[in-house]
Amino acid sequence: MKFSDMPYSRPDVDALRKQLRALTETLKTAPDYSAAKAAFLQQQELEKHLSTLSTLVEVRHSIDTRDTFYEAEADFFNAVLPEIQQAGTQALLDSPFRADFEREYGSVMFLNAQMELKTFSPEIIPELQQENDLVQAYEKLLASAQIPFEGKTYTIAQIGPLKQDPDDARRLAAWKAEGQWYKDNQAQLDELYDKLVHLRDTMGKKLGYGGYIPLGYYRMGRNCYDQNDVEKFRKAVRTYLVPLADRIFRDKAARFGKQYPMSFADNAVMFRSGEAKPTGTEQDTLNAGKAFYDALSPETGKFFRMMLDNELMDVLSTEGKQGGGYCTELIDYEVPFIFANFNGTRDDVETVIHEAGHAFAAWKNIHRIPVDTLLPSMEGCEVHSMSMEFFSWPWAELFFGKDTQKFKYSHLAGALTFIPYGTMVDHFQHEVFEHPDWTPRQRHDCWKQLLGVYMPWQKLDGDIPFYSEGEGWQRQHHIYSFPFYYIDYCLAQTVALEFWAKIQSDREDAWR
Ligand SMILES: [Zn+2]
Known part of the structure; x- marks a missing residue:
């Protein structure tokens, strides 16, 4: 249907x-x-x-x-x-x-059911309802953004490509325009988050955990790792990955003939000669996606055609549309659904492949009982999608033409530099919920300090409102809407990189 x-x-x-x-x-x-x-x-x-x-x-x-x-x-x-x-x-x-x-x-459904019971008591129904309202208010605020730039107005999704413009001055201006919108709305963003932190802390206390963190883990359905494991992972990221990622940014500063650390605006582009761009229109990107899934395997070909035929991909960026992208399932109809905001950059390609990676996993598994185990826990889900991105490499030319090498460099460098960022998002939330009575100012200070540890390549000179003042966390939907849902991406990206390595030696075997 x-x-x-x-x-x-x-x-x-x-x-x-x-x-x-x-x-x-x-x-x-x-x-x-x-x-x-x-x-x-x-x-x-x-x-x-x-x-x-x-x-x-x-x-x-x-x-x-x-x-x-x-x-x-x-x-x-x-x-x-x-x-x-x-x-x-x-x-x-x-x-x-x-x-x-x-x-x-x-036995997984029992493990999950036991955990689910730990997340609920009728006592916290009022908090759950208020939490939903606040999250909706945040999403609505970001979706309603009207950012003035060069005499026009842009949504957050629409200004994204300008933040990667090859012209240094124009790109910096786009960063400043967007940052200024966040600054102009910061009182509201601070207030929404302050309320969310106190609500969540109260829920944790009412359920007897002394605070939100254990409840946050149960709510994320973490049935096989805990806070100690996450701390170990975090330490490994700081020890091994931050220096590697830092080298990517130092190399780039040298290539650009600029001084390290560069600004958020300069770090946002990878090449002086312009970023890897899809060769065609949004429709061409979808067609290339179809060709890729056809070539990858018979099942993926059948799957992607079914998605297109049934209007199960809403991917163009339109006014009033919520930001970001996701994949979900309409179980009665035995199909997944993909939501995205195409913006004409290489993100479009990654999105269509990433979300379709989720959708393919869901579609293969859609008849599973119990329904709750249709998908694995979140870090498992992201292994499907992030690995699918690397499986698409042999067909990258369909999307990128002469920019194929640029795409591969950006994709791999992006994977390596993402993990420190994602780990910081998670670390930040642990600090926030360990100190629920922090003022908004103290939360901003914490983010700024963590930036120095996890992303030393970003210049914090206050020149770009919001971002280089060390306050950019408020643009990260997950921090408001899905607390503690972020380390999952980092764990999955690590596994996806293992797939990347395996694909280099034997793609058939890796796919099997
Ligand atoms: Zn995903």
Whole structure:
């Protein structure tokens, strides 16, 4: 079915609640495994349906944040989802047939269910609802940005390419214009985050963890690593990767004939002669994507055509559209959906391949029961997408033509220099939640200090508002909207680099 034909109407929450309660009762009192399993499977169907409806709302709302109908529906789901979703978990954990369930469906769902219970108590429902509202307010503020530049106005996504303009003065001016927008809105950005930090800290305390960090890990569904592991990883990044990444920026400063450290604006471009650019239009990039997925394997070819035929990729940047890109699933229809904001740079290519990497993994796995394990934990998901980016290298010429070598250098250098940035985003959040009573000023100071440790190649002279004042964290959606979701990218990028190495020696084997 085409995306535009997928019907939506608001579900009857009372009826749903009743059905779920009845199923939970059946699960508790089932005389044998087959009765318990039947109730479990019915509950899975309801969950799929509810997920499909709320995802339709979320996607349509993010495509046009000005649409008041889907805005109201998004508010509706934000208000009801937290309480609906809890129903059957405890009953499943208490089931006398748990061993039978584990044999048939694996033990991960129990591990996840136990963790999920640690993230919730009816006591924190008010905080969860306020948290949703604040996150929406942040996303809406960024989506509504109107940045004046050269007599026109730009959204944040639209000004992105100008921040990579080959002309030094124009590029710097674009950085300053965007930075100034953040400065002009900083009081609101500070206030939103301050409220979010206190809310999250309160949730952690109400649940008995003394603060937010343990709760943040449980909410991220981290079922195989903890804070100690992350600290070890962080240390390794500082020891091994920061010096390597630093060399990339020192080399570049030498190539540019400028003094190290260079400004954010100068570091934003890789080559004096211009960045690697897709050779054609946005449509050409999509066509090249199709050719790549056709060539990679029969399954990926079938998959990508299905996505195009059913309007499952909304990738052009339009007004009112939420920033960023994501992949999600419409489980009732057994399809994934890709959302992006194309801007005419090499990011478009990486986005279509990256998000389609997620989508391909989801599509291959879409029938899985339990629904909760359709996707692995986040760092596992990103291994699919980031590795797919490296699998596309032999076909890079389809996208980049004569710029192919430039693309490969930027891509690999980008992977190596991203990990310190991402690790810093994560480190910052640990500091913030260890000091929940910090003032906004203290949070900015912390970010600025971490920049010196993880990104010594950025000049912090205050010349570019917001960025070179050491306050650029407020543009990072994850810090507001998905706390502690960022180290996942760093872990996955590390694994993707292992794939990169393997692809150099034996691509067939790496794909297998
Ligand atoms: Zn991703």
